[in-house]
Amino acid sequence: MNFQGLILVGLGGCIGSMLRFFVGSYLPFETSKFAWATFTVNMLGCLFIGLGMGKIQDENLKLLLVTGMLGGFTTFSGFGWELFQYAQAQEHIRALIYGIFSVSLGYTLVIIGRKFADVL
Numbered sequence: 001m002n003f004q005g006l007i008l009v010g011l012g013g014c015i016g017s018m019l020r021f022f023v024g025s026y027l028p029f030e031t032s033k034f035a036w037a038t039f040t041v042n043m044l045g046c047l048f049i050g051l052g053m054g055k056i057q058d059e060n061l062k063l064l065l066v067t068g069m070l071g072g073f074t075t076f077s078g079f080g081w082e083l084f085q086y087a088q089a090q091e092h093i094r095a096l097i098y099g100i101f102s103v104s105l106g107y108t109l110v111i112i113g114r115k116f117a118d119v120l
Contacts, residue, residue, distance in 0.1 A: 005063050012068020020073050045070050045077030053081060 027037035086095035
């Protein structure tokens with residue numbers, strides 16, 4: 001176990017989660033409007049994971065900023081990065097399957113989880 005890495009990820013996650021809370025407080029979700037907060041953090045996360053993975057060479061800084069901070073800010077950035085890696089490896093069918101199944105199954109599981117919550 002890399003204790004230093006654990007601390008860096010935890011610290012970054014704390015910062016990312018607080019930033020996510022701030023954006024959500026500034027742009028609260030309303031069903032009658034577009035989900036700007038979530039959309040914004042997801043798109044920023046994708047932008048910054050591409051930038052971070054492309055430019056940050058120091059593994060500790062990656063743990064703090066990419067794994068920790070972006071992980072706390074949004075997990076969608078990791079999803080976007082994995083799709084990018086599939087594309088870079090010319091695994092376009094795998095990327096398509098992963099993307100479609102992740103979104104559709106994720107949504108389906110939210111519905112199932114919500115239904116379970118109603119009966120528990």
